[in-house]
Amino acid sequence: MITASLFNSFSMPAFLADPSAGHGEASQHLAQLAEHAAQHPNAGPKWVLLIVLLPVLGFVLNAFYAAFGNKSKIPAWTTIALLATAFIATLSMFLSYEGTPYTVQAFEWFNLHYGDKSFVANFSFYIDKLTILWMLFVTGLATLIALYASEYMSHDIGLGYCRFFAAFCLFVFSMACLVMGDNMLMLYLGWEGVGLCSYLLIGYFYKKPSAVAAAKKAFIVNRIGDLGLALGVYLTFVHFGTVQYSELFANETLHTYINAAATGDFSHIPAQAQWIALLLMVGAFGKSAQFPLYVWLPDAMEGPTPVSALIHAATMVTAGVYLIARFYPIFLVSEHALPIVAWIGTITALLAATIGMAQFDIKRIMAYSTVSQLGYMFAALGLLSTTGAAFHVLTHAFFKALLFLACGAVMHGFAGQLDLRKLSGVAWMKGWGIVGVTMLVGCMNLAGLPYITSGFYSKDMILAEAFITPGYRMIGWILVFTAILTAYYTFRVYFRVFVGPQHAEPGDEHDDHDDHAHGEEQNHDAGPHGDHHSDHFHPHAPGWAINTVLVILACASMLSISLAYIQKAEHHGWVGSMVAESSASYHSPYAAEAHYAHVEHTDMHPVAGPVGTAAPGKVFGMDAHAGMILVSGLGAIFGVLVAAYFHGPKGWQGLFIGGRTESDKCRMDAIARRAGPLPRLAENKWFVDEIYAAILVTPLRIISHIFHWIDKLLLDGLVNLFGFLPRVFAWVIRPSQSGVLQGYAVSMAGGLAVLLFVVLVIVMNSGGAA
Amino acid sequence: MNHLVQAIDSVQLAQLAFPSEMPATVLAPYLFVSAAMFAIGLIGFLTRKNMIIMFLCTELMFQAAGLALIAFGRHHLQADGQTFVIFVLCVAAAEAAMALALVVLLFRHRESLSASAWKELNG
């Protein structure tokens, strides 16, 4: 009921009320570009295919290594080399891009002709700036993380190592298909492909039941989203008659709809067209772990950390953002899709942040923070700021990968220990300095400390958008609050794990170089094992590969600040320039005005939807951007301070006011004990998993069992009954078959008599012969 | 009295052609006898256990059928009835030959003529 009223209370802001805003033109421009691509299919340079082919080659090679029992690091080096080449190819694709999208075809895939219609979806690729943007960080990060993994996975050298890198390559291939595909089926192929790789990599330690369960959960929850996506794709084809981007974006019908939406009048856009966006949205929610389908992502941390970093933080989970950005025109013609996206994103951001605050497993905290940050991106998309979303995707990719890899380094070094209560002062340990510093960089970015972090700029763009868009101020406030929480939980991790007194309890992972190390520890006797760890444990510090990658990523995080300033005037920065001229180029007129013109938008009352209480573009009476710098910057600092107060080490450098003496005793613990059920609820993730189990999984399971019994007893019973009836009948009449000749003769005579009688009756009734 | 004269007339066997049409009232008693004989044959077949008697009863039923055939042929003034009785006779003879051979065979196996001695086919 609440949701229903919520939906009714808002609808799509009529962003095109002002004809001067130029979106009709943008739409026209897009159509021209797309049409150009449609008229010149397969016009791009063929070497672009390398980006896709190299990972496939990597997969095949790794499979061969596995088949021939390779026991060296060659799989890793092969992968790194190939992915690096792919990255270079992407770079050259970026550099050689001339402003018009083009397609490159590998081979024909679907080609069904009937009548004058056809269902065409080829194995070909559509290159525009959005694609390039995504592919740059996908291939770049993949290369770096492969390097990292070459060291991280070294205890699994052998079959597992090959398996890991094969799946890794397959993932990059799938991601490339997802991002570069020139039609929705290619996107779907990539979409499912990354799902598969995610499944394989989460379940990498397949002997651990929890890993298997997490992998299964990830795949199935994603599959629910995929169902939405698939239906959306099918409906697109059914409605627009094509799934190819170039034709779709040049589709006249679509532009008719966009023009209709520009007037704020959605009543003439058929429901079918509006449903497409809603269905695609479900897919995006699944892949990008948005409420209510986010539950798989925290569990996915069962996988090796490089996987968490690449797939579950930087690239795959942003596929939902890419999807919505790519199909922005379709989302625009849906009255309710974008508002729902905005609200779901906001709710997810808040919910995940609250859960993240109360977790103790540092990887899970990062996972929830990922969910939360993805919520930001979705909110941005819903607020018509694809630029903001894309920028946040980019910065988030860097700093979250960094954070994960740093956590992974800790995990690697401390035998799988992830509990922040059992680690302390890691940064001060020998050989862990680089990890400590880079972790700090990552945390600052995630917390969004003002001006000095790229995370601040991207988040600020989203928050400003929320405040200046009429009717969405509430979202803005929620996101600001979430930003404070984010700062808190981020630095909670940092303060507890990386600074403070040096203390470490190793995890339960046996660190021998065994192929099957991760599964077999359960079979070992726990007692002596544990002693061994606590008494003689020496964390082994990260090697050069890990450190190099961490440093590069930290630098990248900091350097991406500059992106906000490149081409700031025209496009909101470099990312904006990449998003512009793609199908995602519909950025909010409000933002445009706020940024460039500083004009008061007194006359911009939307046709549909309620008007915000404050005049658009004003925060605390200031320009939205300036106001945001104030609000979110202060909020972030506030969050860090709170974290320091509750979790900071006592007297740490004499600078902060922390009260933690040992790793597991801090002020927060005392408060949490007294705060009633709330912290426990948050720690248990608001029991969302349990609720799902209770209202979805268990009933479904029960229904399945009921079906099983129905099948066994009722349906099969009926069949058996039909088989049984003749037997009963036979049992009844069998005695009549006495075997005595005269018995049969009697029945023959009797039968003849009956027959005659019947004939006689018929003759008499018909008044026959007599 | 003229009935008696008529009777003697028709027994003159020299006068062999069909003397005249036979009305239905004359046909009916013959058919009645035929039906009765058939019924008796049937009952005999159903009740008697001796296989030879049973075969005799089938012969009796053949006789009943033959009588009806000839009576109808006479009624219609046609020879087909008699022709069929010839056929019936052939069948009866063949049946008798086979049946008696069978009876002998069966009797050799069971030392009994009872039809009930052979009931391996019971269900």
Add this chain to the structure above:
Amino acid sequence: MEQIISPIALYLICGLGAIGVAFALPRRGHSGSKIPLHIVGGLVLAMAFGFAALVLGLKATDGGNPLPNYFFYPFAAIGIGASVRMITHKRPVYSALYFILTIIASCGMYLLLSAEFMAFALVIIYAGAILITYLFVIMLATQAPVGDDDEDLNDVDAVAREPVLASAIGFVLVALITVSMFRGIGDLPHSQLSSAQASDGVLAVLPKKIDKVLDRAGLLEEGWFVSRDSETGHAIIDVDARTIQIELVDGEDTQGLPIVLASRTLGPDQWPEELSAQNLDRLGYNLLNDHPMMIEVAGIILLMAMLGATVLARKHIELEEALKAAQARKLGTMFDTDESNSVRSQA
């Protein structure tokens, strides 16, 4: 035409018959009762028979219709009585003999139905051949009872199986057959042929017989014959008008047709007394002309029956292997000697 016999009466008769037969069928254990049950059954059956005769007779005389010949009644009575006795008698030999009696009674009825050939054929084939075979088999296959008492008889012969049920079914069946038969019997179409055509129509196909009879009656001079249809070869004779065309023939032409010199017609007054078709003529003609296939079928049936009976009744002789070998050797030498003999004789 109305029903010959009322169904109610018919059911009654059949009911009586059923009761009678049921009583009359053989059984054990009634030696104590004063009146033997089969006597009672016989009486009931006689009642049924008499009642039937009465009903049929009354019905016929009511409408002024003719009744069957008086000889019919004794034949019918003997026939039915003998057949009842046949199925009720405890000794198979007697049954067979009673069956002969039934056959003889049927023969009588055949005679009344102007089927004298069939009557005699029946006696010869049935009574003479088939029943004798039966008697042989009865004697072969049955152990002769030790004494004359019923108690000495086998159960097989002495006890009827389900007499009541069988009688009921049998007579229900017969009641239904007769009811349905008698419903339509009055409406049976009469023969299209006149009586003369029926009996003498066959004469036309027997020209040589006509020639012979006319010749014997002195109606044909030298060279005269009955006229024959040039195509079919039938005699030109009108049995209704009782006229016969005769002609004077002088040899044959080149195509084998007779060269007719003169012809005239014999009137009804000149129709000789003896000129009539015998029953046998008609039967033979009918059999050979209308039902030739039946002869073939009957022949095959009889042949097969003969073979079957031979195979079935053959006694399997179990020979030892050695014995077989000896037999074969013996046969072999026999052929050898034959061969050598013939060779020698040729030489």
Add this chain to the structure above:
Amino acid sequence: MSQQTVLLLALMIVPLLVALRIAFSKNPDTGYRPALITSWLLMIPAWKLIADFDFSQGATTQFAYSISWVESLGLNFSIGMDSVSLLLILLSVLLGPIVVMASKTAIVKDKRMYYAWLMVLQAAMVGVFAAQDLLLFYICFEFTLLPMFVLIRKFGSTNRVAASVKFFLYTFTGSMMTLAGMVYIVWFVAQPDQLGQWTLDIATLTQYASNMSMGEQTWVLLAMLAGFAVKVPLFPFHTWLPLAHTEAPTAGSVILAGVLLKLGTYGIYRFAIPLAPTAFFEYAPEIAVLSIIGIIYAGLICWVQTDIKKLVAYSSVSHLGFCVLGLAALNVTGFSGSILYMLSHGLSTGGLFLMIGFMYERYHTRDMNTVGGLASKMPIWATFMVFFAMASVGLPGLNGFPSEVLCLISAFQSDAAWSAAGEPGAWGSSLGPWFAVFAGTGMVIAAMYLLFMVGKICFGPLREPEDHHPHDELPTDLSMREIITLSPLAIGCILFGLQPTMLLDAISEPVNNTVVLVEQANGLESAPTRVDQMIEHADEHHESAATPDHHTPEGASHE
């Protein structure tokens, strides 16, 4: 008789001859080698047929051959193939060597009988798809039962007797009704006001069948569906399948899933639809509902199975629901998708059954609670298992996907309100988006049960039966023979997934013809649909900006 016709005949006759040779050999353990060689050699004529087939005229019956048998009744022995038949024949021939190779160690006694019947089955399968005469089709259709019955009865596992009897009686009862329906059509066409003479030629019957009244067509359709729905199997008639699959030997399961089930859908496509077009059009929604119930119901049942073979068997029921859904949509995409499904399901589910068979040979149990976590012991096996499971889930790039896509699109398309302008097959009739949505849940459910299976059998800690000891002949992991057995299927899955266009092109003409036939029989034409009108209307509205709105598109509810 052309060379190709001889080859086609050879595909049917050579296996029969080999079967006879095997059956009459003295040694009861013979059979594997001749069967193997024969089944490999049969590939040669099969490929020759493909090479010579004129795909540009896919709907024409090619390599046809007909000899009259009983002329007065119109009985002929006539064979030939259009592209749909060709592909299915190909599938049958391809599965031949695979099942023979898979049986090498699984069948230890009575090999002579086993391989002889396998060869007979091979011939019957080719015959049923090559038949151009109703009677020949029916004979071959029924003749597939007999070998299968023997394979289950003699070579199945513990409960084989009950399984074989149920399999035989159930399907046979159904197909007797099919026969009745077919006989009625033949009789109808033989009426003087129709063709006026007896014929069993399928093409001729198709021409006249649409003259039947609606009532007649309904009965004919019901009769034919009685047989075909049991064979597919459609939802309430599926209970024989899990039992038969579970008890059958591996090769039997593979053929059953790979080809025999397709006889049902092929029958619907080839007979039920063309011979009762009006009735099928009328009852398409009901049939679709049954298929969707089957998809969901069987899928959920899979989820709670512990017997792995039963799980895969139920998954067949679920998967073939998509196939029937595509047929019920009665449009080009639907038919194409359905035919693709017939082909693809044989590869992936056949593969799964092989995997299970190989596992069963080593562990002698199918209970997932007893055996599991095999990835650590049998990595190659586990890799293939995951691969085929993913193919079965419908992962894009593998074989399940193209067919699933087309089937679901077709369900959308067959509702005019949801279809783009002028789509052929969009008559505003039968199915609609809800069909697609509910059928689509099958995708999720498929992932649920297949991952459940993979998770239990491949992953997790190693579990083996307590009395397990290594197999005498077989290595721990897959042997080379077994890998070679699996490879064609795996390669087929990938090729199929990446090159569906090849197949779509091949079948496009017959499929289009069938759709046209249905359209004509129902007096439908692909008129501009309501969406078109709505668009026009929206344009007008946009230009004049004053027209009041009369249109509320159907299904456009946002509540």
